Amino acid sequence: MPSLEVMLREPGRPALPAAGSAEFTEAWLTNRRLSAHTRDAYRRDITDWLTWCAGRDLDPLRATFLDVNAYARHLEGTPTARGGRPLSPATVARRLSALSSWYDFLVKLRAIDTNPVAAADRPRVDRDHSATVGLTPQEVDALLAAAEADTGPTAARNRATIALLADLGLRVGELISLNVADLGTERGHRSIRFVGKGGKVRRRALTPGAAHAVDTYLAARAAAQGLSVSELTGPLLVTASGARLDRHAVFRLVRRLAREAGIPAWAKLSPHSLRHAFATAARAEGVPLEDVQDAMGHADPRTTRRYDRDRHNLDRDPAYAIWAARARRRG
Template identity: 70%
Template sequence: MQVVPRQGGGAVAGLGAAERVTEAWLANRRLSEHTRAAYRRDVAGWLAWCGAQEKDPLRASFLDVNAYARGLEARKLAATTVARKLSGLSSWYDFLVKIRAVEANPVGGADRPYVSRDHSATVGLTPGEVDALLVAAARAGERSRAVITVLADLGLRVGELVGLDLSDVGWERGHRTVRFVGKGGRPRRRVLTADAAEALDRYLAVRTSGDGRTSGDGRTSGDGPLFVTSSGGRLDRHAVFRLVRRLASEAGIPAADRLSPHSLRHAFATAARSEGVPLEDVQDAMGHADPRTTRRYDRDRHNLDRDPAYMIAAARARRAGP
């Protein structure tokens, strides 16, 4: 990375060089486009701060990173947001260490905000609210119904949903399935529930390709995005975000203006655990590498009705007999 002098005696990495290094770093990672875009913004924010402070990012210390983090907190950003930005920046510096552009990662010694694994800022939904959202989606049209049903029944990330292609839907060993690339670039597959499969088939029967043609028979062969706009382009995450909030408002769900597609993912995990699905099965379904992440999604995990003490006492009573 080329370092060029700045007026006033400071030095910063050349913008073009920094961008090239960032792209090389991202190319070296298996990431979704959404994550790549977020990482680009995180690095760009740091470089802009370094430029304003006349700091050379190649010579930054943990003290500089601390000052940057405190500045983010002063902007009233959530601790989770600050922690995520620093995590992306740390990964960027790890790459710089590997290519010997810097000797050490300055983020490693920085004071990162504490983020509890039991905390999630996502607003959740009760099973009844999910049902009401599905009813509103069915009234809104076949695409809306299919989008919300797949999110609710499978707990997919919104990026996984909008990234689906026609060819990703099929049959495997008697199961209707959907294949997709999950977080970290891992190929995954999930079964479609009867409701999700029916919703998809009804949508495919009226799905337009942008030139007025429809799939007609619900088949999913061929290329192209599964969920499309009226002009035939791929439906994006922002459209799904707006759809969830609009339908939630129509369904009379409280806090509709604070919901997101991720709210349905949280609801999926909570409902699965409440129905007795083992934690490891929910973890696998959601594509979590760490079971502690899955537990954070389970909003009902602190329900006293689920205290294992009741199960142990009941088993003891059965052994004792009448």
């Protein structure tokens, strides 16, 4: 069997790095508008597929949908080293989605003729379900109160972190990517600018509570460095050493404060729990679905609805509104 390099240099095909090489995967990732976190996840996904192929002496350029199906069943039936359980259908589906994008890139470069993932049997994922553990409005209040009561050198930063998650429903990747220079004003609103999913530059309004928490934190940080707030630069949320706060630290913070707040499910919470709570609370307060969708940066309104944990509440059944309107017409 010819090598991948030879196959990619057959007559009529462009000279490309081998599909199994790091250079090819990096070329594919560079071609996509992805966050650093998503880029890392996709890189691991492709590496896992190539490792699986190598263990079976399977050339990834000659893989068929049957091979992809076998790989998916392997993922669904093999306990992971980290959790001791097989991957969930949603995670398997995400991995196959990454793999499909990788093969689409190969097709566009004429390295292969068809995408083997296209005909594969992907897991059925309930779009109306999310595994993220949510929070009630009262639990969000308790979490914010725990942040207010927090003490120590990072207390002000912790309050700003939780306020931004709770009030804006940011993704953790969006949160930790924020820089001091991203703060601004727009038509009388305090605002924050960031790059959202898909590489889109977005701007959100800061609530008075979030703005106060951020201002208090930056004032304390500037004073500790002997600077004015206007002289601060770099990441908005930093560690004691001045490095950018990472997602793992935010996960730990949410769970610690939730435990201190007495939230029963504290050990299963994540920053995403606050994002779910944001969507549910906004809809419960009557915010139109389209506005919540825009605020959360969702391309598909079905995604926003999945985040709305209160969507099945019978109090919101449109039958009541129709009946009430009919009653008004009858006088």
